[in-house]
Amino acid sequence: MAEHSILIVEDDRTVRELLKHRLGKHYNVATATNGQDALDHVESSIPDLIISDIMMPKMDGFALQSALQSDKNTRVIPFIFLTARADEPARKQGERTGVDDYITKPFDMDQLLSRVERLLERVEVFQSNLDAEIGRDFSNRLLPDRLPDVNGYRFDFHAEAHAQGGGDLFDWVETDQGTYFLTIGDVMGKGLRAKFYAYSFLSYVRGTLHTLLKESTSPAAVMRSINEMLLSDEVLEDTFASFLLLHWNPHTHTVTYANAGHCRPVLVTPDGPEIAEHSDLILGLEEDTSFSDVTLDLAPGGALFAYTDGLTEQPGRNGDMLGEAAMRDLAAEAQDRDQPIEAIRTGTLDRSAADDFQDDILILWMQRSPNTD
Amino acid sequence: MSFDVETLTSDTVIVHVGEALDFRNADEFKETFQDYVEDDIQNFILDFSETEVLDSTGLGSIFSLYREISPQDGQVAFADVSRPVQVVVQLTRTYKVFRQYPSVEAAKEALAS
Known part of the structure; x- marks a missing residue:
């Protein structure tokens, strides 16, 4: 099984490096410092999962998430928001579709890892069910009726x-x-x-x-x-x-x-x-x-x-x-x-x-x- | 698991296939020989002395190797072929394409002359 790829979008260097270090042990990790940077990255290679901060310069997490929602190829990428306590009101204000999880900073690393794992597992099960379905379809076509x-x-x-x-x-x-x-x-x-x-x-x-x-x-x-x-x-x-x-x-x-x-x-x-x-x-x-x-x-x-x-x-x-x-x-x-x-x-x-x-x-x-x- | 490759001369290598060449490591085998083909290696001696599993995907990867080097008159030699490998080679009639040698030594000598 190929290693899953994760894109981390975070303007705070310390948090970004910490996440990269921990997640990098299990996954193939790329980083971006703001929403625009992240979109550029997604354009060249679609990650299996995105973890994004909300408050960032240039393009914030909400704008990034909306931009991804507008394209059918990127809409399906599992998405986790990292929110600071101060963002809570903003988060509650708009219930967003297409967000798979919210994790509040300061976060517990083990909890984050287990949520990431669960999300990727879900994607994988979906993928293998789809493969099996296509496989059966091919098999049927390879045989006469x-x-x-x-x-x-x-x-x-x-x-x-x-x-x-x-x-x-x-x-x-x-x-x-x-x-x-x-x-x-x-x-x-x-x-x-x-x-x-x-x-x-x-x-x-x-x-x-x-x-x-x-x-x-x-x-x-x-x-x-x-x-x-x-x-x-x-x-x-x-x-x-x-x-x-x-x-x-x-x-x-x-x-x-x-x-x-x-x-x-x-x-x-x-x-x-x-x-x-x-x-x-x-x-x-x-x-x-x-x-x-x-x-x-x-x-x-x-x-x-x-x-x-x-x-x-x-x-x-x-x-x-x-x-x-x-x-x-x-x-x-x-x-x-x-x-x-x-x-x-x-x-x-x-x-x-x-x-x-x-x-x-x-x-x-x-x-x-x-x-x- | 990666493949153990021994460079013999400027155009010949020995690949110790190991216990299995099958759907799990066939892609890795392809990547391995690709590096050597790019370095102008033409002859590959495959040591099958320890090989217990060779499935059709594994054999397919050896065919890919053959397809790459045969236009340059390269050779794929099978050395010290174990019984399970022998069965597959018989079934697919590929002994018509891959010369077999009783040992790695014998293959070395044949390719050197």
Whole structure:
């Protein structure tokens, strides 16, 4: 957590230095000697809290506070007045809005510190609630509100966001040929920043797919173009992402995929589950990375299980992460269940040392009916 | 926690990554290597001997380093890679970009030649 900044506005040098010294131990403190001086400071950098005297030359505390109230950017800065006893009548005269606290001089330093702390805490709680709300909003936009509905297949999808989660994303589109293009990705990083990048990213991928799918249904070709974009776009310059692109053809019962450093999916075959081995370099790292397409056959009753690292990185009972081997076992267990995703979820938590998931999780399960040809 | 950096030659440093490189200290790692990149350091040997945690944010910060120095033919070498780091490197296929060496000594020799 970054250090909070406090602006002290006080014309009396002794009081100013005393406050600066004491508050400086916990916060990043700046000082001003009158209201005008303070406004200049606020213009260049907005503090997290202002403590101001009332009687000052040039511009007094009331004028300063009024000036701050007139601008929506500065109106919200928590504001504490330091008042001398002589100011009491003036203070009572005008009940001012936007003042969070009055402290009468001579003041008790510990009391001041605790009020400052409480005010900043309030701001912080507000901020983190807002972050959580925006994060949830992004998370919702990163996931589809409906799923492909194809005869002879079941298609299950589940995602749950974690407060400390990152930028998991999933999207799908049906092509003109009645096949499906699925995108699963994980943008590196945590929190709001990752979600924001994932969101910008997904918008780009949607646009790219729309154009590219007219010419080719090769996941590798799409992957190359996403990689180029990541390396050339200045906003996304420091963004890295693992991606799994799948082209699913329910008529030929095949899935062609390209994998850029993403968790490797599990293919459930008549001989048991196996990891789809091939994968290439993660996106955003190197120009001219080559990506290849690999085609998998879905046998009757066969399934494909794809996921993000929230599952593999879940801590196991021995402290190590669950890893890929556990995913293969989970796929085998889920194969004959009515609710394969629920089986994977509970199976993961059963193997884990933790009671809950520690990160965003995303699970995709697509299975061909046993009696189709 | 700050990173322990050893200057080897005019263009090479060793960064002892320590116990963890993750979302908590990735920004600090970036600030650290930035100073050296500005001083024309091109090669970074990352000592992972004690590293128990490398998450995707941490790995992302190493990618940022690679992006900065690769246009000048700089290298990021992974030395004495611990098991948890190995898992991440495998998954993301980044061993294709970062050369790995069994020890810091071996990385030093390889970069010196």
